[in-house]
Amino acid sequence: MTSCIFCQIVSGDAQASIVYEDDLVMAFMDINQPNPYKTLVIPRPHRETIYDLDDELAAALFRATVKIARAIRAASGCDGLNIIQSNGPAAQQDVFHFHLHLLPRFRDDNIILRWDFAQSDRATLDRFASDIRNHLT
Numbered sequence: 001m002t003s004c005i006f007c008q009i010v011s012g013d014a015q016a017s018i019v020y021e022d023d024l025v026m027a028f029m030d031i032n033q034p035n036p037y038k039t040l041v042i043p044r045p046h047r048e049t050i051y052d053l054d055d056e057l058a059a060a061l062f063r064a065t066v067k068i069a070r071a072i073r074a075a076s077g078c079d080g081l082n083i084i085q086s087n088g089p090a091a092q093q094d095v096f097h098f099h100l101h102l103l104p105r106f107r108d109d110n111i112i113l114r115w116d117f118a119q120s121d122r123a124t125l126d127r128f129a130s131d132i133r134n135h136l137t
């Protein structure tokens with residue numbers, strides 16, 4: 001089995017609360033929910049960095065990201081959405097599979113991340129994922 005946790009989610013070997021999937025892209029709830037409905041979007045094929053995406057994959061990722069962003073807004077009532085790409089050793093992360101963080105921001109937030117968060121349980125993540133899926137158009 002691959003050691004990449006995101007590839008394990010793509011293959012179904014690791015559990016995740018799935019928000020969206022098509023032939024090239026997958027989205028699922030981040031275990032860490034500093035702001036509710038924080039979602040990860042990834043290419044299905046393993047690509048380490050943004051520089052490794054070909055044009056087709058890049059277009060598919062952004063198309064899906066826009067669709068999911070609208071659904072997050074509809075589901076959560078967020079007032080804004082930060083999209084963050086940070087991966088690789090320079091970001092001090094340990095998953096080297098390109099991913100976008102879709103991070104809802106609410107009116108009272110004057111910072112990007114609330115830091116008083118804990119890892120969410122599966123039932124909470126499943127509920128967030130279901131809310132977003134119900135708003136996909």
Ligand SMILES: [Zn+2]
Nearest residue numbers: 004007046097
């Ligand atoms: Zn991977």
